[in-house]
Amino acid sequence: MNSKQLEIEEFADQFSYFPGTRYMGSKNKIIHNIWDILKEYEFNSFFDAFAGSNVVGYFMKSKGKRVYTNDFMTISYITAKAIIENSRVLLDSNDVDFLLNNSNKESYISQKFKDLYFTAQDNLFLDKVRFNTSMLKGKYKQAVALSALVRSCMKKNDQGVFSHLWAIDMTMGEKTSESRCKITSLTMFPYLTKQFLTMVTLVKHTTHQLKN
Numbered sequence: 001m002n003s004k005q006l007e008i009e010e011f012a013d014q015f016s017y018f019p020g021t022r023y024m025g026s027k028n029k030i031i032h033n034i035w036d037i038l039k040e041y042e043f044n045s046f047f048d049a050f051a052g053s054n055v056v057g058y059f060m061k062s063k064g065k066r067v068y069t070n071d072f073m074t075i076s077y078i079t080a081k082a083i084i085e086n087s088r089v090l091l092d093s094n095d096v097d098f099l100l101n102n103s104n105k106e107s108y109i110s111q112k113f114k115d116l117y118f119t120a121q122d123n124l125f126l127d128k129v130r131f132n133t134s135m136l137k138g139k140y141k142q143a144v145a146l147s148a149l150v151r152s153c154m155k156k157n158d159q160g161v162f163s164h165l166w167a168i169d170m171t172m173g174e175k176t177s178e179s180r181c182k183i184t185s186l187t188m189f190p191y192l193t194k195q196f197l198t199m200v201t202l203v204k205h206t207t208h209q210l211k212n
């Protein structure tokens with residue numbers, strides 16, 4: 001967060017928009033207990049070490065604290081860029097249209113993760129949108145779009161954090177991608193559009209918080 005540009009004040013409702021996470025070890029359920037302890041202390045900035053889902057950092061941001069985060073996992077870093085560091089930049093309808101409809105020839109996910117987590121149709125969709133995120137102008141738009149894309153994969157993936165075990169079963173031939181399709185009959189598309197809205201809501205509420 002750039003201290004010269006931003007002055008943030010407490011915004012009571014903001015945290016209520018933070019969605020459930022499927023992040024192993026997330027402090028989502030105990031964040032109010034953590035706050036009960038920390039609120040006794042006077043502080044203006046907060047370091048969310050090993051930020052994971054970023055729930056703690058977002059909570060502190062909603063309390064008007066200047067937040068710093070770290071995590072070596074890329075999706076944690078990207079989500080922090082999208083909703084902790086960024087307090088202004090949203091995806092507009094042109095961005096969403098571009099992300100969903102701009103055709104490209106990307107095929108990394110389709111090849112690398114064939115028959116593992118998602119159907120061939122979903123993999124093609126993920127390839128297309130993933131490439132298009134990198135074409136958006138500006139690091140915050142890219143971060144918002146990519147966080148939404150990864151969140152949609154986590155939401156659709158009903159094995160949650162243990163999906164690698166499912167993938168091993170499939171690699172061993174004990175389950176098939178068809179059996180997985182029966183469980184999750186919706187395509188990735190509605191999951192992603194919902195996550196676009198979630199991310200935009202999270203940023204929008206921090207925008208309300210800015211003083212200038």
Ligand SMILES: C[S@@+](CC[C@H](N)C(=O)[O-])C[C@H]1O[C@@H](n2cnc3c(N)ncnc32)[C@H](O)[C@@H]1O
Nearest residue numbers: 024025026027050051052053054055071072073
């Ligand atoms: C239990 S999770 C953190 C949960 C987080 N507080 C939340 O509420 O979502 C632990 C995190 O530490 C990160 N991590 C582990 N070792 C790390 C290291 N040496 N440097 C940076 N991040 C690390 C992992 O990537 C993981 O996201």
